Amino acid sequence: MPEPxxxxxxxxxxxxxxxxxxxxxxxxxxxxxxxPGPLADVEVFRRSVGGAECNVAGGLAALGVPTAWISRLGxxxxxxxxxxxxxxxxxxxxxxxxxxVRPTALYVKESEDGRSRMHYYRTGSAAAAMDPAFLDRPAVxxxxxxxxxxxxxxITAAISASSAQMLERLATEPxxxxxxxxxxxxxxxxxxxxxxxxxxxxxxxxxxxxxxxEAEVFAGTRDPDELYERLGAKTLVVxxxxxxxxxxxxxxRTEVPALTVDVVETVGAGDAFAAGFLTGTLQKxxxxxxxxxxxxxxAAVLTAPEDHAPPPAPEVRERLLNCTDEAWAATKIGPA
Numbered sequence: 001m002p003e004p005x006x007x008x009x010x011x012x013x014x015x016x017x018x019x020x021x022x023x024x025x026x027x028x029x030x031x032x033x034x035x036p037g038p039l040a041d042v043e044v045f046r047r048s049v050g051g052a053e054c055n056v057a058g059g060l061a062a063l064g065v066p067t068a069w070i071s072r073l074g075x076x077x078x079x080x081x082x083x084x085x086x087x088x089x090x091x092x093x094x095x096x097x098x099x100x101v102r103p104t105a106l107y108v109k110e111s112e113d114g115r116s117r118m119h120y121y122r123t124g125s126a127a128a129a130m131d132p133a134f135l136d137r138p139a140v141x142x143x144x145x146x147x148x149x150x151x152x153x154x155i156t157a158a159i160s161a162s163s164a165q166m167l168e169r170l171a172t173e174p175x176x177x178x179x180x181x182x183x184x185x186x187x188x189x190x191x192x193x194x195x196x197x198x199x200x201x202x203x204x205x206x207x208x209x210x211x212x213x214e215a216e217v218f219a220g221t222r223d224p225d226e227l228y229e230r231l232g233a234k235t236l237v238v239x240x241x242x243x244x245x246x247x248x249x250x251x252x253r254t255e256v257p258a259l260t261v262d263v264v265e266t267v268g269a270g271d272a273f274a275a276g277f278l279t280g281t282l283q284k285x286x287x288x289x290x291x292x293x294x295x296x297x298x299a300a301v302l303t304a305p306e307d308h309a310p311p312p313a314p315e316v317r318e319r320l321l322n323c324t325d326e327a328w329a330a331t332k333i334g335p336a
Contacts, residue, residue: 033108053151212240247290
């Protein structure tokens with residue numbers, strides 16, 4: 001059985017902020033998903049909450065990890081909905097700052113011919129105004145001081161120069177937590193920008209998660225050993241889509257094949273994998289089980305139309321985390 005998360009925060013810290021094992025820092029957005037067809041013809045949209053770091057925060061909380069999400073939101077109805085949504089999913093949001101001028105970001109999902117295309121409206125958002133001084137806010141500082149793990153992504157490094165500077169400060173100052181960074185390479189966000197800050201962030205991280213396809217575009221290689229050498233992270237997780245996920249560490253390499261999944265929608269699966277793997281890391285599970293938990297949580301999202309979904313039931317997770325390699329390979333996950 002996974003061991004319980006130990007209490008590490010001092011009593012004085014818990015008097016001002018709830019106990020927090022993990023903190024996720026990044027932008028949340030409202031997602032408006034239309035029905036099938038070109039965007040110009042869609043009249044009705046379904047609203048939900050998206051954004052890589054808040055997806056991971058919700059995934060961690062769903063797996064029982066005390067988790068806070070830290071960011072900035074607009075003083076608008078969309079921002080209020082983000083807060084309500086995350087609170088309902090068990091995420092602590094007391095470190096969020098509300099901006100009276102800048103809006104909450106949003107994106108629109110267009111579905112046509114069985115494929116999805118995203119249209120982002122995030123320029124000048126409240127989250128893009130995060131800067132190094134944001135880390136000095138008492139509510140933010142308290143949560144970071146408690147955390148055993150802090151997670152962010154390359155998206156947050158890309159949304160503005162000031163947010164990239166904030167993450168550089170977070171990564172380079174002395175810290176007591178593990179820093180986890182998911183590359184989440186978005187070429188459009190880095191257009192006309194120097195990716196050097198992102199390279200520095202990845203090299204400073206304790207855990208780096210990266211997809212093989214995006215690694216080939218970002219770093220010019222998908223070879224895990226070359227990536228491990230170039231990034232220098234203590235723990236490198238390489239995800240090869242529907243095939244395999246592997247971890248490279250100083251002690252060697254661990255590989256676990258992906259499950260067979262009836263895919264409904266792929267958006268958000270990488271965030272779900274990160275939540276599962278990081279939960280296993282906090283619980284100090286064997287590396288094979290950390291990767292399996294990542295695959296299981298990703299599979300749950302792959303079988304749902306939204307960016308996030310509840311993880312498989314505890315008894316299912318327990319059985320599959322401890323099954324034989326043969327039983328794992330024979331497992332198929334569907335919407336049911």
